[in-house]
Amino acid sequence: MSEEIEKVEIPGKFGFGTMSLTWTPNPQPIEKSVETIKYITSHPEFGTKLINLGEFYGPDDANLKLFQKFLESSDPKLNESLIVSIKGGCDVKTLAPDGSKKSVSKSIENIVSYFPKEHRPKLLFQIARVDKRVPYEETIGYIKEYVEKGVIDGISLSEVGKESISKALKVAPVSCVELELSLFSQDLIDNGILSYLSEQQIPIIAYSPLCRGLLTDSTVENSDTFLSSIPKGDIRHHLDKFKPDIFKHNLPTLKKLYDFAHNVKNTSLESLSLSWILKLSGQKNFKGIEKVTRILPIPSGSTPKRIESNFGSIVELSDNDLEEIEKIIKENPVKGFRYNEQLEGTLFQ
Template identity: 85%
Template sequence: MSNQIEKVEIPGKFGYGTMSLTWTSNPQAEEKSIETIKFITSHPEFGVKLINLGEFYGPNDSNLKLFEKFLKSNDPNLNESLVVSIKGGLDVSTLRPDGSKENISKSIENVVSYIPKENRPKLIYEIARVDKTVPYEDTIGYIKEYVEKGIIDGISLSEVGKESIAKAIKVAPISCVELELSLFSQELIDNGLLAYLSEQQIPIIAYSPLCRGILTDSTVENSDTFLTKIPETDFKHHLDKFKPEIFKQNLIPLKKLYDFAHNVKNTSLESLALSWILKLSGQKNFRGIEKVTRILPIPSGSTPKRIESNFGNIVELTDEDLDEIEQILKENPVKGFRYNEQLEGTLFQ
């Protein structure tokens, strides 16, 4: 047992998001997903050590069950080298956050039941959203108890604003904060959150770095059919950027970024989008920030081929490239909320 709480150090430049493996209308066979996780965690060039999971990523703990099978089939020594960030703490029936002691305990105990005790990865736990009915510092305190017992290794935060982060860091060291960031979703830069986290030097785990698949070559090259090929039951249909009129407007900056990626940087749009985030990570003197904190994008990808497409063509961007990209988006502003008007109040809490 240990009561010494420290931040969990996260190695590498990237993480890997697993939501698309299980929280989808038609998940692929488990064997294929396990093969993909093995591929991304062991690749000699861009292998990642941070895996992002969700207790609610699919019905009946399917995301946790998949990861359990991966760990059992993987080299135990490789398992020990991994860091796993797991979101939980939601009422699964309503997907509303429940930060009560009872629910946090139930959630953490459920999560760790799927992780073998021997040769296990480092475990970072986060409540997926802020429960406004429970003081946030109390919720973080409940999670802290499990770190002190050695059941988990660290604490992360998700979809938080400055006020919640300030409350959390008074309770315990925070290993990272998971927030949305992409070329098409730069709110955390504009609202001062990037500056605040950079002051604290708390790493950011950047989810949806390809804006849920919009920032890809395929989207531009198949823009006429992109929306119609999304399954009817897909959550994307509720998001602003996937509404036909907004998507049509956003095609203007999207095509300009595509042209910049191919004609100036000789790479794909998805690689440009990820390279942009990696360029921001640790950047000095960026929009008044002396030194930007570490930012680790967590793109997904359900097959080795998609993984290679997303991770395999990262390019070095110059300060001039950053300026040019910023100018494209300044002249052609991106339209639409990150989610939609109804859900806007649940973000950056």
């Protein structure tokens, strides 16, 4: 591993995902989203220092423009305290990953143009998926050049398997790895990636910790109308777990988890789901893993009220609680790919 650059340390228990603020059929006014980011970054109890962005999260650099507006209206000292992990390096029209030097350079240079030269957050860059046309170690090398120049501060990875993580580590330190993890999407536990990252003690940034809104009280309480309420153009229309037959199959599991949250832990389903991830983070002797690496869930939220709902009722789970939750899911196995059959081959590469 190179010693020329260092990992960026990720503080806190949570991050905040911004995809739903700009990459949605009907994004809310930018002023509202700026206030939401201000709320989550400055809240005294659950304020987070890790913000997750995407160059392609919306048309015409919408996500970057939103964050630029936030930085311009925020306290420079607060801005300096933030860590921003940004996905890029893909064709914005097809969303296919492009790990070439030209693509990485274009993406990083575009991203940094939205950040001030002074009082800026620490920047981590990750290519959104593995481009099989370019050796992964070469792609990481292109990103590393920008770290060495001081243009960005560190390297993160996205949707990678053990082989790609190993290749990356031979080139440069990795600050974190972004992967999907939720009660309904536990693939990284089952396929050995959690074990591998725990051996390296590389933090995991857990995206979609509420399984794109499935693991919420509202879904269970409005299960008859939930699918029909998803807006036209929403990506969930193309995902397995939102197909009527699969949703119907998974609903009993969802209801049992809801009952456990409310009747046993006196909290919401979304809070139980996030508490479960936080319980796994640093857990000792878990499924043969001596000590689980740090896991930071990155729920989203369009308004302060939604953020309060997602972040505000975290509970302490016991080892017995973990066993009870696992029992519920084992007795009622969750069906459906994380995305769908067509996209399955693009994950954990």
